[in-house]
Amino acid sequence: MIRHAIIAASLVFAAPLAANAQDGAGTAAGAATGAVGGALVGGPVGAVVGGVAGAVVGGISDDRRSRFRGYVVEEQVPSYRIEREVVVGTELPPGTVRYYEVPSEYGVNEYRYTVINERTVLVDPATNRIVQIIE
Secondary structure (H helix, E strand, O other), X not given: OHHHHHHHHHXXXXXXXXXXXXXXXXXXXXXXXXXXXXXXXXXXXXXXXXXXXXXXXXXXXXXXXXXXXXXXXHHOOOEEOOOOOOXXXXXXXXXXXXXXXXXHHHOOOOOEEEEEOOEXXXXXXXXXXEEEEEO
Protein backbone atom coordinates (compact mmCIF):
# COMPACT_ATOMS: atom_id res chain seq x y z
CA MET A 1 0.00 0.00 0.00
CA ILE A 2 2.84 2.39 0.84
CA ARG A 3 4.43 1.55 -2.51
CA HIS A 4 1.22 2.60 -4.30
CA ALA A 5 1.16 5.88 -2.37
CA ILE A 6 4.78 6.60 -3.33
CA ILE A 7 4.08 5.85 -6.98
CA ALA A 8 0.94 8.00 -6.92
CA ALA A 9 2.80 10.88 -5.26
CA SER A 10 5.62 10.74 -7.77
CA LEU A 11 3.13 10.78 -10.63
CA VAL A 12 1.39 13.81 -9.18
CA PHE A 13 4.69 15.68 -9.19
CA ALA A 14 5.53 14.42 -12.69
CA ALA A 15 2.26 15.67 -14.18
CA PRO A 16 3.29 19.34 -14.39
CA LEU A 17 6.53 18.32 -16.09
CA ALA A 18 4.68 16.24 -18.65
CA ALA A 19 2.20 19.05 -19.24
CA ASN A 20 4.98 21.58 -19.79
CA ALA A 21 6.57 19.33 -22.40
CA GLN A 22 3.58 19.94 -24.69
CA ASP A 23 2.49 23.06 -26.46
CA GLY A 24 0.02 23.70 -23.64
CA ALA A 25 -3.16 23.64 -25.72
CA GLY A 26 -5.50 20.88 -24.63
CA THR A 27 -3.25 19.65 -21.83
CA ALA A 28 -5.60 20.57 -19.00
CA ALA A 29 -8.55 18.96 -20.74
CA GLY A 30 -6.49 15.88 -21.56
CA ALA A 31 -5.37 15.57 -17.97
CA ALA A 32 -8.90 15.98 -16.63
CA THR A 33 -10.35 13.48 -19.09
CA GLY A 34 -7.56 11.02 -18.33
CA ALA A 35 -8.05 11.41 -14.61
CA VAL A 36 -11.77 10.67 -14.85
CA GLY A 37 -11.16 7.62 -17.03
CA GLY A 38 -8.38 6.43 -14.73
CA ALA A 39 -10.52 6.87 -11.64
CA LEU A 40 -13.26 4.74 -13.13
CA VAL A 41 -10.80 1.95 -13.88
CA GLY A 42 -8.33 2.15 -11.02
CA GLY A 43 -9.65 4.33 -8.21
CA PRO A 44 -7.47 7.15 -6.79
CA VAL A 45 -4.20 5.76 -8.15
CA GLY A 46 -5.88 5.23 -11.52
CA ALA A 47 -6.98 8.86 -11.51
CA VAL A 48 -3.41 10.02 -11.03
CA VAL A 49 -2.05 7.71 -13.73
CA GLY A 50 -4.93 8.59 -16.06
CA GLY A 51 -4.41 12.31 -15.48
CA VAL A 52 -0.76 12.07 -16.41
CA ALA A 53 -1.49 9.89 -19.44
CA GLY A 54 -4.26 12.25 -20.56
CA ALA A 55 -1.92 15.21 -20.36
CA VAL A 56 0.78 13.41 -22.31
CA VAL A 57 -1.48 11.94 -24.99
CA GLY A 58 -2.96 15.30 -25.98
CA GLY A 59 -5.43 15.50 -28.82
CA ILE A 60 -7.27 18.31 -30.54
CA SER A 61 -6.51 21.55 -28.72
CA ASP A 62 -9.16 23.53 -26.89
CA ASP A 63 -9.20 26.32 -29.47
CA ARG A 64 -9.86 23.89 -32.36
CA ARG A 65 -12.50 21.62 -30.81
CA SER A 66 -15.53 23.71 -31.71
CA ARG A 67 -14.44 23.94 -35.34
CA PHE A 68 -13.74 20.20 -35.42
CA ARG A 69 -17.20 19.40 -34.00
CA GLY A 70 -18.70 21.51 -36.81
CA TYR A 71 -16.59 19.60 -39.34
CA VAL A 72 -17.89 16.24 -38.06
CA VAL A 73 -21.51 17.47 -38.25
CA GLU A 74 -20.97 18.65 -41.84
CA GLU A 75 -19.52 15.26 -42.75
CA GLN A 76 -22.70 13.59 -41.42
CA VAL A 77 -20.74 10.80 -39.73
CA PRO A 78 -23.11 8.14 -38.39
CA SER A 79 -23.14 7.41 -34.67
CA TYR A 80 -22.31 3.88 -33.58
CA ARG A 81 -23.96 2.47 -30.46
CA ILE A 82 -21.99 0.55 -27.85
CA GLU A 83 -23.21 -0.76 -24.51
CA ARG A 84 -20.25 0.55 -22.51
CA GLU A 85 -19.79 4.07 -21.20
CA VAL A 86 -17.83 6.32 -23.55
CA VAL A 87 -14.71 7.33 -21.60
CA VAL A 88 -11.06 7.80 -22.45
CA GLY A 89 -9.43 4.38 -22.53
CA THR A 90 -12.52 2.48 -23.69
CA GLU A 91 -11.50 -0.09 -26.28
CA LEU A 92 -13.89 -0.11 -29.22
CA PRO A 93 -14.87 -3.46 -30.75
CA PRO A 94 -12.49 -4.13 -33.67
CA GLY A 95 -14.07 -4.25 -37.11
CA THR A 96 -17.45 -2.89 -36.03
CA VAL A 97 -16.75 0.85 -36.03
CA ARG A 98 -15.52 2.87 -39.00
CA TYR A 99 -12.75 5.37 -38.31
CA TYR A 100 -12.22 8.54 -40.33
CA GLU A 101 -9.03 10.51 -40.94
CA VAL A 102 -8.66 13.75 -39.01
CA PRO A 103 -7.82 16.63 -41.38
CA SER A 104 -4.18 17.71 -40.96
CA GLU A 105 -5.18 21.21 -39.81
CA TYR A 106 -6.16 19.72 -36.42
CA GLY A 107 -2.66 18.35 -35.77
CA VAL A 108 -3.47 14.80 -34.68
CA ASN A 109 -2.48 12.74 -37.70
CA GLU A 110 -1.76 9.62 -35.63
CA TYR A 111 -5.41 9.36 -34.52
CA ARG A 112 -8.73 8.80 -36.29
CA TYR A 113 -12.20 9.94 -35.29
CA THR A 114 -15.63 8.42 -35.12
CA VAL A 115 -18.93 9.05 -33.34
CA ILE A 116 -19.92 6.71 -30.51
CA ASN A 117 -23.23 7.05 -28.64
CA GLU A 118 -23.69 10.51 -30.21
CA ARG A 119 -20.24 11.67 -28.95
CA THR A 120 -17.32 12.49 -31.24
CA VAL A 121 -14.16 10.69 -30.13
CA LEU A 122 -10.54 10.43 -31.21
CA VAL A 123 -9.29 6.86 -31.42
CA ASP A 124 -5.83 5.34 -31.60
CA PRO A 125 -6.32 2.99 -34.57
CA ALA A 126 -3.47 0.74 -33.42
CA THR A 127 -5.25 -0.11 -30.15
CA ASN A 128 -8.90 0.84 -30.89
CA ARG A 129 -8.86 2.87 -27.66
CA ILE A 130 -10.55 6.23 -27.22
CA VAL A 131 -7.88 8.87 -26.52
CA GLN A 132 -10.08 12.00 -26.43
CA ILE A 133 -13.76 12.87 -26.27
CA ILE A 134 -14.51 16.02 -28.25
CA GLU A 135 -17.03 18.07 -26.28
